[in-house]
Amino acid sequence: MGVGVSRLEVIEGPSGRRRRTKAERARIAAESMMPGVTVTEVARKHGTTRWQIYDWRKQIRKGNLMLPENLAALPFFAELVVDDRAAAASAVVTSCDLEILVGDVVIRAGSGADEGQLTRAIRAARAAAS
Structure with a gap:
């Protein structure tokens, strides 16, 4: 008695996981550090989580992520x-x-x-x- 798959649905498109460049991560983290801006607002705007932004901010402090020159000068x-x-x-x-x-x-x-x-x-x- 073989039980087979009667219907298989293939979902195409993005998996929900985004790959961001180091420059994008640094830019988003820097945006979250601007006066009057909350991490939650920035996370919603860019479709990420607060915890991810906090991690990127920590990477900037450690020197693992560098701010783009145009942002570092601000x-x-x-x-x-x-x-x-x-x-x-x-x-x-x-x-x-x-x-x-x-x-x-x-x-x-x-x-x-x-x-x-x-x-x-x-x-x-x-x-x-x-």
Whole structure:
């Protein structure tokens, strides 16, 4: 008594699994780090999961994924908070002209720090905080 297949349905088209280039992954992860944007919004927009984006962000921090040059040059801004007590205390420190607070991280820069150095420091602090 042989039991055979009476009907076989072949489904064609994408399997739901997308293959993304490293540049695409880095671009999506960078988009999720922009101010005012949530990882959930970016994941929905690009048809991926939040966990995948968090993994790509971790790969960027580790250096396994590199941001495209056009994105790496974009400034990432952090909220500036001025605290009068901190301003009075920093008057004692002569080598620090600027102090930037990103989450729990304090970035202190002298007058010789250029925009590129500050941008990289702020990005690193934001990536570490997420």
